[in-house]
Amino acid sequence: MNCTELKQRSLQVGVALLLGLTSLAVTAQEKYPSRPIEFIVPWGPGGGADQLARKAAPLMEKELKVSLPVINVAGATGQTGLNKMLTSPADGYSISIFIADTLALQMESGTNWKLDDIVPAAIMIRQPSAFFVAENSPLKTWKDVEAEAKKRPLKVGVTGFGSADDLHVIYFNGKGLKLISVPFPKPSERYIAILGGHADLLYEQLGDVRSFLDGKQMRPVVIFADQRFPAFKDVPTGKELGHSIIINQFRAVAMKRGTDPQRVKAISDALAKVAASEEFKAYLKDQYADENSYIPASGAVDFMKHEFDTMKKYAPKK
Amino acid sequence: MEGILTNLAVGFGQVFQPVNFLMLVIGIILGLLVAVLPGLTLVMGVVLALPFTYSMDVIPAIILLTAMYVSGTYAGAWTSILFRVPGEPMDVPLLWDGYAMARKGQAAYALGWTLLSALFGGLVAATVMVLLAQPIARIALTFSTPEYFAILFFGLASVVSLGGSSLANALISLFFGLLIATVGVDDTYGAPRFTFGVQILSDGIDYLVVMVGAYGLGEVFMRLEQGFKSAPLEAVDSIRTRLPQLREVLARKGTFLRSSVIGIIIGLVPGAGATVASFLSYGVEGQYGKRWREMGNGIPEGIIAPQTAATASVGGAIVPLVTLGIPGSGATAIILGAFLLHGLQPGPQVFAASSNIVYSMFASVFVGIIVMCVIGYFAMKPMVRVLEFPEVIVSAYVMMLCLLGAFAARNNVTDVWLMVIFGIVGYLFERFKFPITPLVLGVILGPLAESSFMTTMISYGNDWTEFFTRPISGPIMAAAILTLLFPAIRHLRHEYSQRRIAAKGRGT
Numbered sequence: 159m160n161c162t163e164l165k166q167r168s169l170q171v172g173v174a175l176l177l178g179l180t181s182l183a184v185t186a187q188e189k190y191p192s193r194p195i196e197f198i199v200p201w202g203p204g205g206g207a208d209q210l211a212r213k214a215a216p217l218m219e220k221e222l223k224v225s226l227p228v229i230n231v232a233g234a235t236g237q238t239g240l241n242k243m244l245t246s247p248a249d250g251y252s253i254s255i256f257i258a259d260t261l262a263l264q265m266e267s268g269t270n271w272k273l274d275d276i277v278p279a280a281i282m283i284r285q286p287s288a289f290f291v292a293e294n295s296p297l298k299t300w301k302d303v304e305a306e307a308k309k310r311p312l313k314v315g316v317t318g319f320g321s322a323d324d325l326h327v328i329y330f331n332g333k334g335l336k337l338i339s340v341p342f343p344k345p346s347e348r349y350i351a352i353l354g355g356h357a358d359l360l361y362e363q364l365g366d367v368r369s370f371l372d373g374k375q376m377r378p379v380v381i382f383a384d385q386r387f388p389a390f391k392d393v394p395t396g397k398e399l400g401h402s403i404i405i406n407q408f409r410a411v412a413m414k415r416g417t418d419p420q421r422v423k424a425i426s427d428a429l430a431k432v433a434a435s436e437e438f439k440a441y442l443k444d445q446y447a448d449e450n451s452y453i454p455a456s457g458a459v460d461f462m463k464h465e466f467d468t469m470k471k472y473a474p475k476k
Numbered sequence: 477m478e479g480i481l482t483n484l485a486v487g488f489g490q491v492f493q494p495v496n497f498l499m500l501v502i503g504i505i506l507g508l509l510v511a512v513l514p515g516l517t518l519v520m521g522v523v524l525a526l527p528f529t530y531s532m533d534v535i536p537a538i539i540l541l542t543a544m545y546v547s548g549t550y551a552g553a554w555t556s557i558l559f560r561v562p563g564e565p566m567d568v569p570l571l572w573d574g575y576a577m578a579r580k581g582q583a584a585y586a587l588g589w590t591l592l593s594a595l596f597g598g599l600v601a602a603t604v605m606v607l608l609a610q611p612i613a614r615i616a617l618t619f620s621t622p623e624y625f626a627i628l629f630f631g632l633a634s635v636v637s638l639g640g641s642s643l644a645n646a647l648i649s650l651f652f653g654l655l656i657a658t659v660g661v662d663d664t665y666g667a668p669r670f671t672f673g674v675q676i677l678s679d680g681i682d683y684l685v686v687m688v689g690a691y692g693l694g695e696v697f698m699r700l701e702q703g704f705k706s707a708p709l710e711a712v713d714s715i716r717t718r719l720p721q722l723r724e725v726l727a728r729k730g731t732f733l734r735s736s737v738i739g740i741i742i743g744l745v746p747g748a749g750a751t752v753a754s755f756l757s758y759g760v761e762g763q764y765g766k767r768w769r770e771m772g773n774g775i776p777e778g779i780i781a782p783q784t785a786a787t788a789s790v791g792g793a794i795v796p797l798v799t800l801g802i803p804g805s806g807a808t809a810i811i812l813g814a815f816l817l818h819g820l821q822p823g824p825q826v827f828a829a830s831s832n833i834v835y836s837m838f839a840s841v842f843v844g845i846i847v848m849c850v851i852g853y854f855a856m857k858p859m860v861r862v863l864e865f866p867e868v869i870v871s872a873y874v875m876m877l878c879l880l881g882a883f884a885a886r887n888n889v890t891d892v893w894l895m896v897i898f899g900i901v902g903y904l905f906e907r908f909k910f911p912i913t914p915l916v917l918g919v920i921l922g923p924l925a926e927s928s929f930m931t932t933m934i935s936y937g938n939d940w941t942e943f944f945t946r947p948i949s950g951p952i953m954a955a956a957i958l959t960l961l962f963p964a965i966r967h968l969r970h971e972y973s974q975r976r977i978a979a980k981g982r983g984t
Contacts, residue, residue, distance in 0.1 A: 202809060208813060209813070209816055212526070212813055212816075212817055213817070227523075227524065228523070228526070229523070230523065235666055237661050237666050238660070238661055238663075238679065238680070241661065241678050241679050242679055245676055245678075245679060245888075263666065266666075269666070270668060270678060311937075313935055318664070318666070319664070319665060319666070320666070338934070338935075339934075340931060340934050340935045341664055341930075341931060341934065342931065343663060343927070344746070346746040346802045346803050346809065347621075347746055349800075349801075349802050350616065350617060350619070350620070350746050350800075350802055351620060353617055353800065353802075354616075354617035354618060354619070354620060355617075356620035356621070356935070357935070368821060369801040369821035369822060369823040369825075370801065370823065372821060372823070372825060373801070373821075373823040373825050375800075375823070444819075
């Protein structure tokens with residue numbers, strides 16, 4: 159970039175900033191997107207939500223022609239990051255990853271946001287989850303886990319209370335197993351907990367712990383899916399064991415309610431192109447995800463409502 | 477061993493490829509800039525740099541990010557020493573002795589110690605990282621939430637040795653900091669606390685806003701009160717710009733070694749990183765160092781301890797990343813992201829499968845530290861001259877940096893106002909002889925301590941004795957409690973001896 163270009167660029171940035179500051183009414187008519195879009199990941203770096211954003215952002219940049227800086231704002235089962243997006247103006251310049259764990263919080267009445275506060279632009283990935291043990295754990299199979307959990311309480315590393323992870327624990331508590339949810343919002347702490355023997359079980363998506371599976375440090379004992387996974391032929395599904403609980407770990411891209419529908423469409427269209435790309439398909443495969451993960455904006459709301467109903471079904475009755 | 481050296485030689489070969497070396501230098505410079513700017517933290521800087529590495533090959537990408545990480549632990553010391561504005565949270569402990577030395581006209585000398593500490597800590601940790609990666613990775617696995625809490629508790633307790641004259645004031649300041657840290661949505665249960673229905677408060681108060689406000693702006697307010705005519709610095713020119721002599725270094729080898737070990741171990745532990753390492757190392761030095769009595773009055777030990785540990789934590793944090801696939805700190809978590817984006821899964825298998833990448837990363841730590849110190853050496857002289865500028869002008873720049881930093885933290889104007897409020901708080905604290913550091917310490921470490929405390933309680937059935945009965949957390953907790961009791965005991969003994977002298981006086 160030579161000097162005059164640089165000047166022009168900084169002028170453009172300056173003008174964009176001025177426009178943004180002077181009037182929101184003006185910005186509504188301006189070309190969208192004309193400046194970088196903040197892409198919030200409400201989870202720590204390195205986890206599944208983070209990987210999705212970092213995979214999707216550069217592909218979206220090609221479509222939208224602006225940069226999408228990814229920002230990690232972890233905490234409170236994704237609510238800290240969600241709050242960050244909801245406190246930003248509804249101008250489409252702040253989008254966020256939204257995942258099943260955060261949706262599950264809606265079952266509690268205490269949240270300061272509602273599902274109606276957000277507009278999903280697309281569901282990008284759906285992954286089955288599993289319970290894992292460390293490779294060197296004395297518990298080798300689900301049978302071992304069941305037997306042990308009747309004798310003493312087993313600690314399960316989960317992302318946070320009220321999450322889908324926690325619902326599985328509660329479900330098995332109802333079946334007479336003594337399992338305790340221990341929240342570790344940072345993935346690195348969650349994985350250390352299982353590898354270092356500080357927790358007995360880990361609830362996680364297969365793709366998120368792929369390096370530990372490949373490195374023979376952890377293994378699944380039960381996978382919550384309709385069918386067995388080719389890569390883990392010997393691991394039973396929850397269904398086979400008589401536990402039909404399946405809560406998809408989905409990850410969506412969401413925007414703030416009240417954003418101009420044209421802008422939601424712009425993001426949604428870009429995501430459709432991302433989902434169709436070979437690179438993204440390879441990523442889904444790599445993540446042990448459902449290859450038909452993508453759901454466009456039109457179906458995303460219904461899908462989330464359906465998932466939410468499933469969660470409610472398994473939530474403890476109050 | 478031979479295998480390691482051969483691999484490392486290949487790694488060095490990679491680093492000295494023109495493109496890779498260029499990336500290294502760019503990374504070092506970016507890291508220095510990020511560290512100097514208060515408000516733009518090292519982790520945020522690495523996050524911002526990540527997208528630029530998407531289109532690169534994996535080796536230059538990893539080298540760029542690693543170089544940024546290395547130098548990001550260094551340059552924040554400059555602003556701490558020269559302006560009393562910590563560029564990074566890890567530089568807060570450098571304020572006492574570093575700035576005190578600068579006020580004594582020894583700014584160049586203080587900067588020299590910083591450089592040497594970063595060099596020593598960085599190289600020791602890098603050597604340990606290369607030679608002992610596999611065995612020490614296991615240390616990371618033995619730490620769990622009770623140990624994290626114990627470390628953080630020790631960090632908070634060290635406030636006593638740093639509180640200055642009044643323990644009561646230090647504790648008031650610390651608890652005020654902890655209170656500020658509780659604002660927002662709670663990490664474990666998601667309950668809103670002290671939000672008063674204001675959306676921005678539910679986001680919490682960023683520690684950067686408090687740190688930058690209380691130190692940077694608070695200092696400017698203090699100077700404003702004195703009409704920008706605070707006691708003139710002793711002539712800068714009278715002190716030669718010099719690196720410490722070998723003799724002086726050897727006299728402090730204990731501090732260097734202790735701090736390196738602390739840095740490496742804290743680096744290994746996931747979720748801690750350079751900031752905790754720096755605070756802890758300063759606390760340990762203030763408690764167990766040879767010259768603990770003089771800490772805070774502008775002695776080199778007060779610079780060596782935090783700086784050595786901060787830079788040493790880099791080598792420590794890289795170990796669990798490459799051996800276990802678990803990042804040891806915020807910055808390594810981003811580097812993990814870069815690995816994943818290039819289709820590499822760090823973990824035990826990487827040493828075998830992609831040893832050239834891992835060893836390029838190792839080599840870039842070595843080369844990075846040296847390049848960083850060379851740049852630091854040449855930057856020292858012009859930097860010190862800044863102190864000759866009129867105070868009004870320097871203060872104006874400090875203020876501008878503070879405002880920018882507060883805005884950059886979350887791109888939110890409310891943060892700028894909060895920063896101004898904390899500037900006033902910092903000024904009032906200073907005015908009424910309340911130390912600011914415990915406040916900032918509470919805001920930075922409080923949330924970390926809280927979440928590890930809560931997780932431990934949940935994990936061990938609300939049994940608080942767990943902290944004291946575990947082999948690693950127990951001794952750390954004991955040391956922390958001793959640290960807290962020590963000033964009280966010292967005070968009692970002092971009174972007792974005074975009384976004896978008085979009694980003797982009556983006897984004769």
